[in-house]
Amino acid sequence: MKWTQVSIEEAEQMLENHDVLLLDMRDHLSYLAGHHRRAIHLNDMNLKALLKHTARSVPVLIYCYHGHRSQDMAQLFSDFGFTSCYSLKGGYEAWYPEFCMAERELSDELIEWQLWNHFDPENLDHRADNNETALMRLCREGNADLALELVEAGATLQLINEDGNNALWMAVQSGNELLVEALLRAGTPIDQQNDNGATVLMLAMTMDMPVMVRLLLASGANTELTTVDGFRAEDAAVSKRVLNQLKGWNSYQPQQSRAA
Template identity: 40%
Template sequence: MSEETAWRRVTVSETQALLQQPDLLIFDVRDADSFAAGRIGGARHLSGANLEHVLLRTPKSQPVLIYCYHGNASQIYAQMFRDFGFKTVYGLIDGYEGWRAAVTEPVPRNLSPALREWLSEHGFPPDDIEATRDNRMTPLMHACRLGDKAIVDALLEAGASLEPLNSDGNNALWLACYSESLDIIDRLIEHGIAIDHQNENGATCLMYAASTGKTAVVARLLAAGADPNIRNVDDFTALDMAANLDCLNLLRAATR
């Protein structure tokens, strides 16, 4: 893509090749419910609520892929990114619907009777580990919130995705931090969950833990490599939000 080119439209097969780039940012500009129901792996939801934050805080050198339903709305967003100075911008030609039609669906999972029973007891279909209920909570998020490590392990073994976000824009790691389940936090990080994911307010799990005085969680996240220098939409870092002296000292040490 030359400097003169505004942005480039790509096919599904070209997109599959682009996904091998570790620094590629993927933005889904469909509505929140469609995003929750299914998306390209690693995609972040982009809307009017977080657009300005993304445009201002994302390095212009990072390649960006944008997709919508059928490839129309993404063209507007792609041009916006280019106008804002982003060097490499792609738009998926036929959108998510084209992607879904072309990409083979995963093989159905063989779930254990115990996991099926747990799913049913907690309001999820017994054969769907990616289903959502209130607040777009997935089974993995719910198990993390409950601090149920055995179920978290079972869900991860069954292939539960680490990508989904609830209606607040938080991933499963946030819910594990809520329950202060250090073993679950470790397990999610081992499986590659985005430790520095920012929700639509720009808040990370580290910010949340610091602001609620969860000292052990702050220590565990920092030890795992969480970035203490990230700023939210109000320009605050986790250090600015520290709710107690222990969290403050941990974050000061991490930012020296």
């Protein structure tokens, strides 16, 4: 696999896609003095975790001081199986004068929540315990308003925690169907499999949530994925009502296809 060098203009176009993981590999003091608001500070402490717990399909854009060391880091991510790796030409020094990303200002309520919960308001993808981001925490709490404000501001949707779960997993856990719908519309991966191979559909089956199961099926959830132990979504059903949702959907799909 090969990394790609991109210009400032190309980088800004890439960042219109909320899924891009932006990494700043300068020293800590330089990062604190100024950085792109979506950038995660890449260092020896979190490099291993990022390589292990970030989905390989997530595009990774890296910048350093002048655009040299970031090339080696982009190659490293590529060697670890990441399919889209980019190094910023000219680095932060070339980009800084044009740092006028038209991103939405965060509300006082969201900033207060971030500070209270020890998240950095200037880093939308800042990690806390268990590699959890602010978006994951808000989804776990079922706080749709602040979670979706973070999504609109540019929080990365494809990040996962130490267990391999993304924000959608937490939203399903909360039982907030409107939040789940909004995350799916925004492009959050529906078939992300965690370290055990479980998906959000399996989670909803386990939690006995027939409405959520129907929502996930209608949104394209894959019913054939298996856990590391070989279990599928139907094996996770804890009641007939969720199992009937799944079986009813599966039996309807072929008829729908023949009708088409």
